[in-house]
Amino acid sequence: xxTHTPHPDLSPPITNVGVIGWMRTNLFSSWPNAxxxxxxxxxxxxxxxxxxxxxxxxxxxxxxxxxxxxxGGACWVFVGVRFNQFMYGLYPxxxxxxINLAAVLIVAxxxxxxxxxxxxxxxxxxxxxxxxPIIVFFLFSGGIFxxxxxxxxxxxxxxxxxxxxxxxxxxxxPLGILLALGRRSTMPxxxxxxxxxxxxxxxxxxxxxxxxxxxxxxxxxxEGTHFDKLLRAMIGIALFQSAYMAEVVRxxxxxxxxxxxxAAQALGLSFWKSMGLIILPQALKLVIPGIVNTFIALxxxxxxxxxxxxxxxxxxxxxxxxDPNWLGYAIExxxxxxxxxxxxxxxxxxxxxxxxxxxxxxxxx
Amino acid sequence: xxxxxxxxxxxxxxxxxxxxxxxxxxFQILLVLGILAFGYYLLTNTLTNMERRGITTGFGxxxxxxxxxxxxxxxxxxxxxxxxxxxxxxxxxTLLVAGLGIFFATFIGFFVGVARxxxxxxxxRLATIYIETFRNIPLLLQIMFxxxxxxxxxxxxxxxxxVGDAVFLNNRGLFVPEPIAEQGFWLVGVxxxxxxxxxxxxxxxxxxxxxxxxxxxxxASVGLGLILGLPLLTYWLxxxxxxxxxxxxxxxxxxxGMEVIPELAALVLALSIYTGAFIAEAVxxxxxxxxxxxxxxxxxxxxxxxxxxxxxxxxxxxxxxxxQLTSQYLNLTKNSSLATAIGYPDLVNVFxxxxxxxxxxxxxxxxxxxxxxxxxxxxxxxxxxxxNKRKMLVER
Numbered sequence: 001x002x003t004h005t006p007h008p009d010l011s012p013p014i015t016n017v018g019v020i021g022w023m024r025t026n027l028f029s030s031w032p033n034a035x036x037x038x039x040x041x042x043x044x045x046x047x048x049x050x051x052x053x054x055x056x057x058x059x060x061x062x063x064x065x066x067x068x069x070x071x072g073g074a075c076w077v078f079v080g081v082r083f084n085q086f087m088y089g090l091y092p093x094x095x096x097x098x099i100n101l102a103a104v105l106i107v108a109x110x111x112x113x114x115x116x117x118x119x120x121x122x123x124x125x126x127x128x129x130x131x132x133p134i135i136v137f138f139l140f141s142g143g144i145f146x147x148x149x150x151x152x153x154x155x156x157x158x159x160x161x162x163x164x165x166x167x168x169x170x171x172x173x174p175l176g177i178l179l180a181l182g183r184r185s186t187m188p189x190x191x192x193x194x195x196x197x198x199x200x201x202x203x204x205x206x207x208x209x210x211x212x213x214x215x216x217x218x219x220x221x222x223e224g225t226h227f228d229k230l231l232r233a234m235i236g237i238a239l240f241q242s243a244y245m246a247e248v249v250r251x252x253x254x255x256x257x258x259x260x261x262x263a264a265q266a267l268g269l270s271f272w273k274s275m276g277l278i279i280l281p282q283a284l285k286l287v288i289p290g291i292v293n294t295f296i297a298l299x300x301x302x303x304x305x306x307x308x309x310x311x312x313x314x315x316x317x318x319x320x321x322x323d324p325n326w327l328g329y330a331i332e333x334x335x336x337x338x339x340x341x342x343x344x345x346x347x348x349x350x351x352x353x354x355x356x357x358x359x360x361x362x363x364x365x
Numbered sequence: 366x367x368x369x370x371x372x373x374x375x376x377x378x379x380x381x382x383x384x385x386x387x388x389x390x391x392f393q394i395l396l397v398l399g400i401l402a403f404g405y406y407l408l409t410n411t412l413t414n415m416e417r418r419g420i421t422t423g424f425g426x427x428x429x430x431x432x433x434x435x436x437x438x439x440x441x442x443x444x445x446x447x448x449x450x451x452x453x454x455x456x457x458x459t460l461l462v463a464g465l466g467i468f469f470a471t472f473i474g475f476f477v478g479v480a481r482x483x484x485x486x487x488x489x490r491l492a493t494i495y496i497e498t499f500r501n502i503p504l505l506l507q508i509m510f511x512x513x514x515x516x517x518x519x520x521x522x523x524x525x526x527x528v529g530d531a532v533f534l535n536n537r538g539l540f541v542p543e544p545i546a547e548q549g550f551w552l553v554g555v556x557x558x559x560x561x562x563x564x565x566x567x568x569x570x571x572x573x574x575x576x577x578x579x580x581x582x583x584x585a586s587v588g589l590g591l592i593l594g595l596p597l598l599t600y601w602l603x604x605x606x607x608x609x610x611x612x613x614x615x616x617x618x619x620x621x622g623m624e625v626i627p628e629l630a631a632l633v634l635a636l637s638i639y640t641g642a643f644i645a646e647a648v649x650x651x652x653x654x655x656x657x658x659x660x661x662x663x664x665x666x667x668x669x670x671x672x673x674x675x676x677x678x679x680x681x682x683x684x685x686x687x688x689q690l691t692s693q694y695l696n697l698t699k700n701s702s703l704a705t706a707i708g709y710p711d712l713v714n715v716f717x718x719x720x721x722x723x724x725x726x727x728x729x730x731x732x733x734x735x736x737x738x739x740x741x742x743x744x745x746x747x748x749x750x751x752x753n754k755r756k757m758l759v760e761r
Contacts, residue, residue, distance in 0.1 A: 026486035033485050040487040189393040193400065203742035204735045205699035211717055212735075215727045219414045220407045300503035307706055314506055321513060330514040338502045338510065345501035 055335075066326060078329040079336045082320045086336070089156015089311050095148060099159050102136045129170060136163075152230040156311035158340065160230075164237060164302040164312065169295050171238035176245025181275065183246065184253055194246070201243035206304050209236045214308045233305050241298045248290035252283030285359050292352035296345045303341075313337060411728065418725070426724045427452070433719055435710045437626055448720050455715035456737060462632050462711060463698040469637035470697060471690075474644025481649050492645065499642040505703050507639055512631035512707045519627075522618050533612055533619060539630060540612035543623040547606040556599035557592070564588040581672075628709035632701065640697045644690060651686035652678070684756050688749060695745050699738060712737060 015024060028034045058073025061080070069075035079086070088096055109128050112118040140163075143149040155163065182194030201209070213236035217227060256279055264274030284291070306315035317333045320326065381387050415422060427449035434444055439457045442450060481492035499507070517536055520526065525535040533540040564587075571582035600607075612622030655678050663673040705714035712734060721730040 026484070029484065036483070036485050036488050040485070040491050043491065044487075187389045187393050189396060193396065199743075199746075200739065203739040205702040205713070205738055207702045207705065207713055208717060208731065208735050208738065211713070211721075212731050215721065216731055219411045219727060222410050223414065223417070296501070300501075303503040303505040304703070306505070314503070314509070318509065318513075328518065330510075330518070334506060334510045334514050337506055341503050341506060342498070342501045346497065349501070 066329075074332050074335075075329055076332060076336075078320075078326050078332050081326075082316075082333075085157060085320065086313055086316050087158045089160055089316055090154045091156065091159065092148070092150060092154070095142070095150060098139045098142070098147070102139055105135070106132065133167070133170070152228055155230065156313075157316050158313045160305075160310065161299075161302050161312045161314075164230075164234060164305065165295075165299045167234050168237045168241055168298045168302070171234070172241035172245050172294075172298070173291075175238065175242035177249050177280070179242060179246035180249035180253060183250055198243045198246050201240050202247070206237070206240050206301055207307060209240050210304060210308045212236070229308075230310060233308060233310055237298065237301065237305075241294060241301075244294050244297070245291070248287050248294055249283065251290060252285075252287035253279065255286050256283050288356050288359065289352055292348055292355075296348050299344060299348070300341065313340065415728075420725050422726075422728070424729055426726050426729070429724075431720070431723075433723070435715055436708070437629070437710055448724065451720050452712075452716050452733065455710060455712035458710050458715070459698075459701055459704075459712040459737075462629065462636065462701045462704065462709070465629075465633045466636035466640065466697050466701065467694050469633065470640035470644055470693070473637055473641030474690075474693075475648055476645075477641060478645035478648025478652070481645060482652055496642045496645050499638055500646075502639075504635060504639045504700055505706055507635040508631055508703055508707060511634045512627065516627040516631050522614060525614075525619075531609075531611055533614075536627065537618050537624075538627050539625040540619045541623050541625070542609040542611045543621070544607050545610050547608065549603050549606045552603055553596045553600050553606075556596045560591045560595040563595075564591050567591075626709075628704070628707050631707060632704050632709050636697055636700060640693055640700075643693050643696075647686055647689035647693065648682075650689070651682040651684075654685045655681045687752060687756075691745055691749050691752075695742050698741055702738075 012021075014020060027037045054073045056073075058071045059076055060069045060071050060073065061076050062068065063077040064081055066075065066077070068077045084093070084096070088099055091099065106128070109124065109132065112124055113121060113128075118124075138144060139147070140155065140159075141150055141152065179194050179198055182190050183198060185191050185194070210233060213232040214229065217232050217235075218225075221227060260278055260282065261274070264278040267274075269277065302312055303314045305312050306318065311319070314337055317337050321330050321333055412422075428447050430444075431446055431448050431451050432444050433451075435442055435451065435454055437458065438454045439461060440450075440454060442454050477492045477495055480488050481496065483489045483492070519534060519536040522533075522535045522537055525533040525540075527533055531542050567582075567587060568584050571584045574580055574582065610621050612619040612624075659677055659681065660673060663677040664670075668676070701711060702713040704711035705718055708714065717730055717734045721727060724730070
C-alpha cells in the first residue's frame with residue numbers, strides 16, 4: 001500500500017517575500033506610491049549627504065580660534081571654545097565644581113528610583129522634591145560655609161535653563177492639581193475663582209506674563225522691596241504653566257467614573273483622603289502623556305526668559321554670536337542649541353511613553 | 366419615611382463645624398476675603414508707587430504723539446502719529462503674522478499628518494522625522510535660526526538671488542512683483558462675492574436633496590469651478606484691468622513690488638513649521654480615532670472608497686481634529702508674540718515694548734496687550750463650545 005506523500009510546497013514567488021516583497025508592498029504597491037517613493041528618496045538624497053558632509057566630514061573640531069576653521073564645513077571649534085559659557089553662563093569659573101556637584105548629586109539620587117526593589121522610594125522622592133532644591137539653592141548662591149556668594153544674575157547657560165524648568169515643574173504640578181480640584185468643586189465661588197484664574201493665564205502669551213512680572217511686580221510691592229529678577233521669572237512661569245497643568249489634570253478627573261467618587265464617600269473617606277487615595281492616583285495615571293507634554297512645553301518655554309534679560313542657554317548662544325571674533329557662526333551655535341534642547345525634549349517624551357506602558361494596568365485588551 | 370431620617374435632621378445633630386454646608390460657606394467667605402485683601406494690598410501699593418514715580422494713571426497717553434518709527438506698517442504711520450495708532454499698527458502686524466502662519470501651518474499639518482499614515486514606508490518615516498524634530502525644538506530657537514542663520518547671511522541687494530528678473534531674495538527681504546489693480550477691478554471682487562454666495566446656496570440645496578432623496582451632487586467640483594471661474598470670466602470680459610509692478614534695484618535697495626521683510630519671513634516660516642508639526646499629530650489622531658469597523662461597515666453598505674472617505678471617515682475625524690486645530694491656532698497667535706526677539710513690529714514689540722518704555726504706563730499698556738490676546742482666545746473658545754455642542758455625539 002502506497003501512502004500519499006504530498007508534493008513539497010512551492011516556495012512563494014520571489015516577488016512576494018524578502019527584500020523585494022517588502023519593497024513591493026511598502027514602497028511600490030501602486031504607480032502613485034512608486035512616484036511618492038521616488039520623490040521621498042530624492043528629498044533624502046538632496047538633504048542628508050550634504051548635511052553629513054557639512055556636520056561631520058568637512059567639519060573642524062579642534063582649535064581655539066576661528067583660524068582653525070579652514071575645511072569649509074561646520075566650525076564646531078566655536079561651540080568648543082564657548083562650551084563652558086553655554087553650560088554655566090557667567091558663573092565664576094573657579095566655582096564650576098558646585099554646579100557639577102549638584103548634577104552628580106541629582107544623578108546619584110535618581111538612580112535608586114529606577115531600581116525596582118529599593119525600599120525607601122517615597123522618602124527619597126520627597127527628599128528630591130524638598131531637600132535637594134534647598135541644598136542646590138545654597139550651593140549655587142553660596143554665602144554660607146565659606147562659599148563665595150554668587151548673585152543670581154550670574155547664573156546662566158544650561159544650568160539656568162534646568163533650574164527654571166525644574167522649579168517650574170515642581171511648582172506648577174501641585175498648583176495645577178489644586179486648581180483642577182477647584183474647578184471641579186461644587187462650591188460656586190471656589191469654582192469661579194479657579195475658572196477665571198485658569199482661563200486668564202491660558203489666554204495670554206507667556207511673553208506678556210514675563211513682561212508683567214518684570215515691569216509690574218515691582219509696582220505691586222511696597223516701596224523698597226527688592227525682588228530677585230530670576231524669582232520673578234520663576235513666579236511668572238509657574239503661574240502660567242499651572243493653568244495648563246490644571247486643564248490636563250481636570251481631563252483625568254473627568255475620566256474617572258462617578259462610581260469611584262461614590263465608593264470613596266461610602267467608605268467614609270474625607271474629601272482629601274478620597275482624592276489622595278482613590279481619585280488622583282487613577283486620574284494622574286490616565287493623563288501622564290498630557291503632564292509630560294506640559295513639562296516639555298515648559299522646558300521649551302524657558303527660552304523666553306532671554307527676552308527679559310536672563311541668560312539661559314539660548315541667550316548665552318545669542319550673546320556669543322555677537323562676539324566680533326566669531327561673527328558668522330550662527331548656524332553652528334543654533335544647531336548645537338537645537339540639538340541639546342531636542343535631546344531633553346525627545347527623551348522626556350520617550351520616557352512618558354515607557355511610563356504609560358508600565359502603568360497601563362487593567363482595561364488593556 | 367419618618368421625618369427624623371431626612372438628611373437635614375441628621376446633619377443638624379453633628380456639631381456646626383462638621384457640617385459640609387457650613388464649612389463650604391465658611392471656606393468660600395474666607396477665600397473671598399483673602400482675594401479682596403490681596404487685591405487691596407496690590408492696588409494701594411501700585412497707586413503709591415505710581416504717585417511716587419509721577420506716573421499719571423489713565424488712557425490719556427494714547428492720544429500723545431509717539432515720535433518713533435515702525436519698521437513695517439499695514440496702515441499709514443509715521444513719527445507724528447499717536448500712541449493709540451502704534452497700538453493699531455502692532456495689532457494689525459500681529460494679525461498678519463497669525464493669519465499667514467495659520468494658513469501655512471494648516472497646509473503643512475494636513476499634508477504631513479496624512480503622510481505619516483501613508484502606506485508608503487519611506488513617506489511615513491519622513492513625516493515622523495519631521496514631526497519629532499520640529500516639535501522638540503523650542504520655537505524661539507527656530508525663529509532665531511531662520512532669522513540669524515538663514516535670512517540675515519543672504520547676499521546684499523546688489524548680489525541678490527535673482528529668479529527670472531522678477532523675484533529677488535537678499536538680506537533686506539524677499540521682493541516679488543505686486544499686482545496693481547486698475548480701474549474696474551472691483552467688478553472681479555463683486556464676482557467672487559457672488560460666486561461664494563452661490564456656492565453656499567448650492568451646497569445647502571445639495572445637502573437637503575441628499576437627505577431627502579439620497580442623490581449626490583458634486584458640490585466640491587462645482588463650487589471650485591464657480592469660485593475660480595466666475596471672477597476669471599469677469600476679469601477677462603472687462604479687459605484684464607491689472608498689471609504687475611516689478612521690483613527695481615535703485616541705490617542700496619529695491620523699490621516697487623511687494624516686499625516681505627526678513628523678520629516677517631523668519632517668523633512665518635518658524636511658526637508654520639513648528640505649529641504644522643503639532644497640527645499633523647492632531648490630524649493623525651483624528652483619522653486614527655475612526656475605527657476600522659466604520660470603513661468596513663461603509664463598504665458593506667456598498668459605498669465606494671471615495672464616498673466612504675467623504676461621508677463616513679472625514680466627518681468623524683473632523684470631530685476630533687477641529688478642537689485640537691483651534692487650540693493650535695490659538696497657540697500660534699499667542700506664539701506670534703515671540704516676534705519681539707527678532708524685532709518684528711508686532712503688538713508686544715511695538716506697544717508693550719517701545720510704547721511702554723517711552724510712556725512708563727506699565728499697567729495700562731500690559732492690560733491692553735493682555736486684553737487683546739484674552740479677547741481673541743475667549744472668542745475662539747466660544748466658537749469651540751458652540752461647535753462642540755453642534756457636533757457632539759448624541760448618545761442614547
